[in-house]
Amino acid sequence: MPLPRLALTAGEPAGVGAELLIRLAATPLAASLVAITDRGLLQRAASRCGVAIELTDDDGSHQAARRPGSLRLHHVPLAIEEVPGRPDPRNARHVLDTLAEAADGCMAGRYDAVVTAPLQKSSINDAGIRFSGHTEFFAERARADVVMMLASPELRVALATTHLSLAAVPAAITPAALTRTLRIVHAELQRKFGMAAPRIAVLGLNPHAGEGGHLGREEIDTLIPVLDALRREGMQLLGPLPADTAFVPAQRAHYDAVLAMYHDQALPVLKSEAFDRTVNLTLGLPFIRTSVDHGTALDLAGSGRADPSSLIAAANLALALAARQREEHEEE
Known part of the structure; x- marks a missing residue:
């Protein structure tokens, strides 16, 4: 049976999100993990964490198994290279583009669920874009x-x-x-x-x-x-x-x-x-979305010491919900 495909967004580039994605990819989680973010951002995060990571461009195919440390990538370029701990509003559009791809991909059936790392709402608003959070963004995108x-x-x-x-x-x-x-x-x-x-x-x-x-x-x-x-x-x-x-x-x-x-x-x-x-x-969406329950931890960004426990829990819940959804579809 093919592995479920989880879309992962890294959130605020200057925060701990990319490091959390790297830590998650290093676990034996039974899922095809597709990071929707910038390639260089992930490579730099892996270096800071001291984790060897295998990045492969996502071709949309299904996997029967995944090796720990392997991560598929849907590349969304940064406007400017991140400085850990210092959000830059010039990267606001990058953040929103990753969320749009995750939501649209779930609704089109390319992903079974989306798991989001934390973002910095103030940085997006500082870019002149009205934004109140992941939940509201996905609701508007899905019209739900x-x-x-x-x-x-x-x-x-x-x-x-x-x-x-x-x-x-x-x-x-x-x-x-x-x-x-x-x-x-x-x-x-x-x-x-x-x-x-x-x-x-x-x-x-x-x-x-x-x-x-x-x-x-x-x-x-x-x-x-x-x-x-x-x-x-x-x-x-x-x-x-x-x-x-x-x-x-x-x-x-x-x-x-x-x-x-x-x-x-x-x-x-x-x-x-x-x-x-x-x-x-997020309840009420036409797709499964889970997330960490914490913020961007700007004070830890770049240190490689951010705790991935909440992101791992979010990925596990997304997998459990996706499995239940798959069972229901098979019974219909």
Whole structure:
């Protein structure tokens, strides 16, 4: 059976992404790895890491096996050679071109999934290009409604809002938006994770989930009516739960995933206990996309010491999801 083809993007050229790709390629991961980036960037990263790497131009063919240290390449040239730790906006278009190839290739069937290394959003915006993140880019490219989820072996957390200022969060949590998000999370837990009847815990927006309206009315006016309506459709929803007690072991036994209202409401819990095993997963796309759960680590860039654990976890999750998708197609 041919190996699944994973597209790998290196993200910010001045960050640790290329070094992480080299470290991943050095493992015996059972996948055909296709790096979508600049050849010289990878060669320099391999030299810094002290890793021997075999780069081969990708011809789109399938492999039955892969040797550790081998990596296929879809070359996307840099505008200017990287300086580790110092992002250059002139390379912003290179970064976006790699993401476009990965997304388009997945939708065209050239790749079974895409795994992304971290990028520097500020550098792309400094180039005069409006950009808020991988998740939003892939959503627009695929014309899909998406939800960001971070998953570790012990916990899955989806987000009702992503890269918004805290002041903008309450207005963004509308009945329509919350309904859409919960339907996507529910459907993707069924489709991607094989849960026939997923149980989703929904966090309140306010402290103590509003405490009966004394600490805010969003739970009463928005969250509770939406949850009640979706329960009538058959969804198993808990909440709204106070965020400060939702993650205690006794609560975790009652749900399969959590929906948090904003970025920093739940992710600190997840990252504090499983930082090197947490994966960013985009729900709702017509293809599989996973990513590391950390940033570009500019202070480590060029040292060859960046930890590849999160990227390895992201690749393993992508492979597991791709295998499940393949099984479903074979059963149809």
